[in-house]
Amino acid sequence: MIPMDFVRTDSSAEVPPFEQVRRQLADAIESGRLKPRDQLPTVRKLAADLGLAANTVARAYRELELVGVIETRGRHGSFVAGSLSPHKAAGARLAADVVQRMRDLGMGDAEMLAILRDAVESHSRNPHPTPRRS
Amino acid sequence: MIPMDFVRTDSSAEVPPFEQVRRQLADAIESGRLKPRDQLPTVRKLAADLGLAANTVARAYRELELVGVIETRGRHGSFVAGSLSPHKAAGARLAADVVQRMRDLGMGDAEMLAILRDAVESHSRNPHPTPRRS
């Protein structure tokens, strides 16, 4: 989850808090500080961080979604809309590649996922267990 | 039968019980606490010992088997696998490789997993080499 350390609200300001949140998020997305597919914190979490009610953040989200700047995918949360950033696109290509090859090996989805998850886990446990990559 | 005295579940923990079991077994195997050809308790027995449903332990076993860490020999029970089958080993290499590269891109574990999961899903939706099941 991306820290929303750039979102601040000032209750004594001219514009109301929900508008402050909306604007700062919009700016962050516009400026690239937040990239497409990035996941936003839940309305409750961001609200808690800012000392606001969930409803206030929710309104900011809703307005952003109406404009199409963010997307809400039900249970899964809210995400920055748009196409993938080059960064993630590169990752996605790598991922698609390995999935293709594993599928060529005759693996099913569940098997792939299990192996991939295991790889991620063990890789983070010890930094270079299989560094042999010519 | 080897006593699974090192497996404990905490229903109030972050990760769900089946994942706790899976992880503890995986750790025990990786650390040598459990050795190849060691027989695991039946899903029902371990479940009873832990106060869980058989299904919960079964899920842990199933995921471990997908990765190739354990083997189930039908009627005889489940055993710690020796070396990975060439099939699984190939998959593991591919997986370790892609994880390495994605990590080189500066990705965190959570981001990797999300992208990989997405790749598996979207790949299975597309009309790529569909598993010929004639």
Place this chain on the structure above:
DNA sequence: CCTAACGATACAATCATTGATACAATGATT
């Protein structure tokens, strides 16, 4: 007053996990 915004609460939808039950497979036993 009246309007806009807030905050607490309740809500509908969705999803993962669990646990009960039934099942297929397979080896043992009679």
Place this chain on the structure above:
DNA sequence: AATCATTGTATCAATGATTGTATCGTTAGG
């Protein structure tokens, strides 16, 4: 051979958690 027992597996409803949303009373400013 026939039967039984025991393995892991599949299915499915119930539960609980968590998402954004809607409602409603309260409050501050004009």
